[in-house]
Amino acid sequence: MLKFTPIFLALLYAFAMYHFSAWRTGKELDAKSTELADPVLKRLTDRMAETLGLNRIKVNIYEIDPVNGLAAPDGRIFITRGFYDRYRSGEVSAEELASVIAHELGHVALGHSRRRMIDFSGQNALRTALAMVLSRFVPGLGVMIAGFLTSMLAARLSRSDEYEADAYASALLVKSGIGTAPQKSLFQKLDALTKQRSGAAPAWLMSHPKTADRIRAIEANEINWQNS
Secondary structure, three states, rough: HHHHHHOOOOOOOOHHHHHHHHHHHHHHHHHHHOOOOHHHHHHHHHHHHHHOOOOOOOOEOOOOOOOOOOOOOOOOOOEHHHHHHHHHHHOOOOOHHHHHHHHHHHHHHOOOOHHHHHHHHHHHHHHHHHHHHHHHHHHOOOHHHHHHHHHHHHHHHHHHHHHHHHHHHHHHHHHHHOOOOHHHHHHHHHHHHHHHOOHHHHHHHOOOOOOOHHHHHHHHHHHHHHOO
């Protein structure tokens, strides 16, 4: 029983850290966000809300500069000020920004925040278990190798979530009459907008899929839907 104690403690620690992180994120978002009030975007979100059978889709502006969208653990949807400024400057269209909102709605609808809590706890326990085993064979390197392997697993799970949210967004955009063209055109702009290069890290360590892979997956879904 004692040999499993570190794993059990790792699970408890991960569970507590996740909830603390969610609480801290919520407080940060409360302090630095306001509800988005844009008539053009509202017309698009109202179309998506009607498709989903909702009265409206509330979107918030998170007052930070990086270009990003966010689905908070409590289900709220956020667009960063940096992203909204790109829209206001004409670099991003209203339909493209609506595709980001649809993507974040996908994370909420598919329960990715809850899944991440389970995954994070499991990964922490796995890291501890692997470190215990590997340290017997490669002292001093076991912890490092365990961390590397679990980071690979976390990145793969994150990419899976992104593909699922993309598919949800595509279906919602199509049913709302917006279509997937803005979703795909935004992906082609993202590297420049976020000042990142998709080749900066090995694909299997990236938390998001490569742009070309995401577009191919969207187009494959469209073909499947047309043939079904």
